[in-house]
Amino acid sequence: MFILNTNDSTPLYRQLYQQIRDQVLAGELPAHSRLPSIRDMAVELAASRNTVEGAYQELCAEGYLYGKSRSGYFVSDIDPELVSSTQLVPPQQDLRPGPAESYRYDFHPARLDPQSFPSSAWRKCLIECLRSDSGTFSRYSEPQGEWGLRRTLQYYLERSRGVRCSPDQIVICSGLQQGLDVVAQLIRERHVSVATENPGYHLPRDLFRNHGFKVVPIGIGPDGLDLDALTSSACTVAYITPSHQMPLGQVMPVANRLELISWAKKMEGLIIEDDYDSELRYVGRPISSLQGLYPQGDIIYQGTFSKVFSPALRLSYMVLPRTLLHDYHRLFRNYLCPVPLLIQRAMILFMERGHWEQHLRRCRIYYRKKHGAMLKAIEQSFGSSARVIGQGAGLHVVLELTDGLIDEAGLVERAKQKGCRLLPVSDFYASGSPETNKLLLGFGGVDMDDIPHGVQILSTLIK
Amino acid sequence: MFILNTNDSTPLYRQLYQQIRDQVLAGELPAHSRLPSIRDMAVELAASRNTVEGAYQELCAEGYLYGKSRSGYFVSDIDPELVSSTQLVPPQQDLRPGPAESYRYDFHPARLDPQSFPSSAWRKCLIECLRSDSGTFSRYSEPQGEWGLRRTLQYYLERSRGVRCSPDQIVICSGLQQGLDVVAQLIRERHVSVATENPGYHLPRDLFRNHGFKVVPIGIGPDGLDLDALTSSACTVAYITPSHQMPLGQVMPVANRLELISWAKKMEGLIIEDDYDSELRYVGRPISSLQGLYPQGDIIYQGTFSKVFSPALRLSYMVLPRTLLHDYHRLFRNYLCPVPLLIQRAMILFMERGHWEQHLRRCRIYYRKKHGAMLKAIEQSFGSSARVIGQGAGLHVVLELTDGLIDEAGLVERAKQKGCRLLPVSDFYASGSPETNKLLLGFGGVDMDDIPHGVQILSTLIK
Numbered sequence: 018m019f020i021l022n023t024n025d026s027t028p029l030y031r032q033l034y035q036q037i038r039d040q041v042l043a044g045e046l047p048a049h050s051r052l053p054s055i056r057d058m059a060v061e062l063a064a065s066r067n068t069v070e071g072a073y074q075e076l077c078a079e080g081y082l083y084g085k086s087r088s089g090y091f092v093s094d095i096d097p098e099l100v101s102s103t104q105l106v107p108p109q110q111d112l113r114p115g116p117a118e119s120y121r122y123d124f125h126p127a128r129l130d131p132q133s134f135p136s137s138a139w140r141k142c143l144i145e146c147l148r149s150d151s152g153t154f155s156r157y158s159e160p161q162g163e164w165g166l167r168r169t170l171q172y173y174l175e176r177s178r179g180v181r182c183s184p185d186q187i188v189i190c191s192g193l194q195q196g197l198d199v200v201a202q203l204i205r206e207r208h209v210s211v212a213t214e215n216p217g218y219h220l221p222r223d224l225f226r227n228h229g230f231k232v233v234p235i236g237i238g239p240d241g242l243d244l245d246a247l248t249s250s251a252c253t254v255a256y257i258t259p260s261h262q263m264p265l266g267q268v269m270p271v272a273n274r275l276e277l278i279s280w281a282k283k284m285e286g287l288i289i290e291d292d293y294d295s296e297l298r299y300v301g302r303p304i305s306s307l308q309g310l311y312p313q314g315d316i317i318y319q320g321t322f323s324k325v326f327s328p329a330l331r332l333s334y335m336v337l338p339r340t341l342l343h344d345y346h347r348l349f350r351n352y353l354c355p356v357p358l359l360i361q362r363a364m365i366l367f368m369e370r371g372h373w374e375q376h377l378r379r380c381r382i383y384y385r386k387k388h389g390a391m392l393k394a395i396e397q398s399f400g401s402s403a404r405v406i407g408q409g410a411g412l413h414v415v416l417e418l419t420d421g422l423i424d425e426a427g428l429v430e431r432a433k434q435k436g437c438r439l440l441p442v443s444d445f446y447a448s449g450s451p452e453t454n455k456l457l458l459g460f461g462g463v464d465m466d467d468i469p470h471g472v473q474i475l476s477t478l479i480k
Numbered sequence: 481m482f483i484l485n486t487n488d489s490t491p492l493y494r495q496l497y498q499q500i501r502d503q504v505l506a507g508e509l510p511a512h513s514r515l516p517s518i519r520d521m522a523v524e525l526a527a528s529r530n531t532v533e534g535a536y537q538e539l540c541a542e543g544y545l546y547g548k549s550r551s552g553y554f555v556s557d558i559d560p561e562l563v564s565s566t567q568l569v570p571p572q573q574d575l576r577p578g579p580a581e582s583y584r585y586d587f588h589p590a591r592l593d594p595q596s597f598p599s600s601a602w603r604k605c606l607i608e609c610l611r612s613d614s615g616t617f618s619r620y621s622e623p624q625g626e627w628g629l630r631r632t633l634q635y636y637l638e639r640s641r642g643v644r645c646s647p648d649q650i651v652i653c654s655g656l657q658q659g660l661d662v663v664a665q666l667i668r669e670r671h672v673s674v675a676t677e678n679p680g681y682h683l684p685r686d687l688f689r690n691h692g693f694k695v696v697p698i699g700i701g702p703d704g705l706d707l708d709a710l711t712s713s714a715c716t717v718a719y720i721t722p723s724h725q726m727p728l729g730q731v732m733p734v735a736n737r738l739e740l741i742s743w744a745k746k747m748e749g750l751i752i753e754d755d756y757d758s759e760l761r762y763v764g765r766p767i768s769s770l771q772g773l774y775p776q777g778d779i780i781y782q783g784t785f786s787k788v789f790s791p792a793l794r795l796s797y798m799v800l801p802r803t804l805l806h807d808y809h810r811l812f813r814n815y816l817c818p819v820p821l822l823i824q825r826a827m828i829l830f831m832e833r834g835h836w837e838q839h840l841r842r843c844r845i846y847y848r849k850k851h852g853a854m855l856k857a858i859e860q861s862f863g864s865s866a867r868v869i870g871q872g873a874g875l876h877v878v879l880e881l882t883d884g885l886i887d888e889a890g891l892v893e894r895a896k897q898k899g900c901r902l903l904p905v906s907d908f909y910a911s912g913s914p915e916t917n918k919l920l921l922g923f924g925g926v927d928m929d930d931i932p933h934g935v936q937i938l939s940t941l942i943k
Contacts, residue, residue, distance in 0.1 A: 095735045096739070131618040154602075155593070155791070155792065156580075156792060157792065191794075220814055223813075227665045227812075228691075270544075271558060275558060278562065331817075331819065348686070349690075351682050355655060355794050
C-alpha cells in the first residue's frame with residue numbers, strides 16, 4: 018500500500034518512487050509481480066497519471082521495475098541477499114575542523130607576507146580576463162598549458178635564471194607536487210631509486226615513495242648535497258635544491274654542479290632541480306640555475322609561483338629535457354592541464370604588462386628589510402650564543418646555537434604558548450628526530466615590528 | 481683582460497661577472513690563481529669598487545671564485561673536462577602551435593555550449609571573493625579542499641545523487657585525472673589490475689597503465705559492464721560509469737549494481753564510480769548513484785564540474801570510502817590541495833546562493849531542447865537507416881546504422897572538409913580500431929539552428 022502526503026515538500030512522484038523502491042529492495046514486492054497499471058494506480062492514490070508515470074519511468078530507468086509493451090510494469094528480479102547486506106548506514110562524522118591556529122609571531126618558513134601580494138594589479142588582470150573572453154569558461158586549456166604562458170616563462174627563465182629551453186619543453190603544473198607526480202610516472206620505467214636531500218623538503222620524499230620508488234636520503238655538507246654519498250648510493254635520480262638548499266640554505270658551487278652533471282652522464286641518471294625561491298636573493302643577483310650549465314642534459318627544472326607570489330594560486334611549471342619529451346607525449350597525450358584557464362590567462366597578462374618584474378623588485382626590497390631586521394634581532398637577543406647559517410635569501414634564516422642542543426619538541430610547545438609558531442627542523446629529516454642545535458626562523462609571516470620581540474621570546478625560552 | 485662597456489644596458493658589475501665566469505669556465509684563469517684586489521681591479525677598469533665587489537660576491541656565491549680573509553679572491557678548482565662537455569647549446573624550437581581548428585558543426589561529445597555558462601553570476605562570485613579577503617592569496621587551502629566546499633558538496637550529493645558521506649570523506653581535485661592519480665597511489669599496495677569499460681573513456685586506461693597497473697578492458701552489454709567478464713578477469717578494481725556509460729549511454733540497472741557490489745565484497749575489491757555527467761538527464765530525475773546503495777562499501781565516487789559547468793575550471797571532487805581514509809591520510813598528509821583557493825571560495829558562494837541549482841535547471845531545459853532537436857534531425861535525415869541508442873542524457877547521443885558499417889577514418893576526414901567535427905568511436909576502444917556502425921553525435925558545441933543541417937551533411941556523407 019502506498020500513501021502520498023501532499024503536505025510533504027517531496028514531489029508526489031518522488032514519494033511514490035521511494036516507497037516502491039523500498040518495497041522492492043525489502044523483498045515485499047516479489048520479483049516479476051505485476052504492478053497496477055498507471056491508470057489504476059492513479060485512481061487508487063487519487064493522484065494524476067503523470068505522477069504515477071513519472072515514478073514508474075524512473076523505477077524502470079534504474080532497473081527496479083521493467084516494462085513489457087501492452088502488459089504493464091513488473092518488479093525486477095533482485096537478489097534479496099545482495100540487498101540485505103547493503104542496508105547499513107555509515108556513521109556521519111562532519112565535525113567542522115577548528116579555525117586554523119593563528120600566531121602573533123609566525124616563524125614558519127613557508128609563510129608569505131600578505132602585505133607583499135600585488136592585489137590590485139592581479140585583480141585587474143583577473144577581471145579583465147573574466148570580461149574579455151567567454152571562451153575562457155567553455156574550453157579546455159592546451160594540454161601542456163597555454164602557449165602564451167610557456168613563451169612568457171621561457172623569456173623570464175632565460176633572463177633571470179639562465180635556464181635554456183624552448184616553450185615546448187615547459188609544462189604548466191598546479192604545484193611541485195603535481196609536477197613531480199608527472200615526473201614519477203615519466204621515469205618509472207627506467208629508474209627505481211631517488212636520492213633526496215637530508216635534511217630536505219619532505220614532499221618529494223613522500224611523493225616518490227608513494228609512487229613506489231626507493232627513496233635514499235643523502236646528507237648535506239657546506240656545499241650542498243654530499244656528492245660522494247650520492248655516487249655510492251647507486252641511485253640514478255637526484256632531487257636537489259642547489260641554489261638555496263631547503264632548509265639549510267647552502268648554495269651548491271659551480272664545481273659541484275659540474276660534478277653532479279658528470280655523475281648524471283655517467284649513470285644515465287636524472288637531476289631534478291627544484292628552484293623554489295631563488296627569485297629572493299638579497300645579496301647580488303639570484304644564483305644561476307644548474308639547468309643553464311648543461312641545457313642539453315637530463316635535468317628537470319622545477320619552478321613555482323608559490324613562494325614569491327601566492328601559494329593559494331597553485332601555479333608552477335617545469336622544464337623537461339628534450340630526451341624526455343617523446344615519452345612525455347606518449348604517456349600524457351590525453352591528459353589535461355590541471356591549472357584553470359582563467360589563472361593562466363591572467364598570469365600571461367600580469368607578466369606581459371610588467372607587473373611580475375615590478376612585483377619581484379618590490380618583494381626583494383621588502384623582504385630584504387625583514388631579513389635585515391631578523392638578523393639584527395638575532396644579534397641583539399642571542400649575541401655570541403648563536404650564529405646564523407643559511408641567510409641572504411628566501412623567506413627564512415637558519416640559526417645555530419654555538420653550544421648546547423635544543424629540546425625541540427619542548428621548545429615548539431612552549432613557544433606556542435607564547436604566541437610563536439616554529440616549524441621543527443626535525444620535520445626535514447628523513448628518519449626520526451635527530452638532536453639539533455638549529456632553529457628555522459621564517460620572516461615572511463611575522464610583522465616587521467614584531468620580529469625583535471618574537472626573537473627575544475625565543476631566546477628567553479632557549480636559555 | 482676585462483673590458484666594461486658603459487653603452488651596454490647590462491649593468492657593469494654583471495659584465496665583469498660574465499667575463500670572469502667565462503674565463504674560469506674556459507680554463508683561461510687557472511685554478512687557485514689570485515685575482516686583483518677589489519681596489520686594484522676598480523682602478524684597472526676605471527670602475528667603482530662597488531662594481532667589482534658586486535661581481536666578486538656573486539662569483540663567490542656561485543662558486544667560481546673563493547675568498548680568503550685578508551688575502552683576497554682566488555679562482556676555484558673546476559675540472560676543465562667537466563666544463564667542456566657542457567658547452568653544447570640545445571636547438572631552439574619554439575614554433576607557436578597553430579590556432580585550434582574551428583568547426584561550424586562541432587559534434588564532439590565533450591563540448592559545452594558557451595551560451596550555457598552563467599558568466600554573470602560566476603563573475604560576481606569571483607570578484608566578491610577577490611575583494612573580500614586578501615588572505616585568499618597568501619595562504620594554503622585545507623589539504624583536502626576547503627571544508628565549506630566539502631560541506632556544500634555533501635548536501636548537494638546527498639540530495640541530488642543519493643550519495644551518502646560526510647565532508648571528511650570528500651577530496652577536492654583538479655579533475656578526474658588528478659583524482660585518479662591519488663587513487664592509483666592509494667591502492668597500489670593492494671591492487672595490481674584494474675578493469676575498465678570497453679568501449680570506455682580513454683583517460684583511466686592510460687592513467688592506471690602509467691602508474692604501472694595492468695589494465696583489463698571489459699566489454700559493455702545492454703546493462704553496462706559485463707559482470708561475468710569482470711568476474712573471470714581476476715581484476716580487483718573496476719572503473720565504471722554506471723549511470724550513463726561513456727560513450728554508449730547505458731544505465732546499469734539496480735540488480736547489476738547490487739551484483740557488482742557483491743563482487744567487490746567477495747574479491748575485497750574496489751569500485752570506482754565515475755558519475756561524470758549525471759546532472760544532465762532529460763527523462764525523469766538523474767539516476768541515483770551506486771555509492772548510495774552501499775555507502776559503507778569500497779566505492780570511490782568521482783564527480784566533476786567539467787561537464788555541466790566549465791571544463792576550464794579544473795574542479796572536481798571524489799568521495800573516499802571510510803576504509804581508505806586512514807591510508808589516504810598516511811600517504812598524503814603533506815600534500816596540498818591542487819585547486820586555487822579563489823576558485824574554491826567562489827564555488828562555495830556560487831552554490832550557497834543557489835546559483836548552482838538554478839544553473840542546473842537552466843542547463844537541463846536548454847540541453848533538453850538541443851537533445852530533442854538532435855533526435856528530430858536524425859529522424860529526418862536518417863529515417864529507418866539508423867536508430868538512436870544511448871539517449872536521454874548527457875551531451876551526446878549514439879547513432880547506430882541499421883545496416884552496413886562505417887568507414888570511420890574516411891568519414892571523419894570527409895566530414896571535416898564539410899565543416900563537421902566527429903570524434904571517432906574507435907577512440908574509446910582499448911585496442912585497435914574495430915569496425916563500427918556507430919556514430920557519436922555531441923550537441924553541446926553545435927548551435928541549435930545548425931543541428932538539422934549538420935546532421936543532414938553527415939547522412940549524405942554516409943549514404
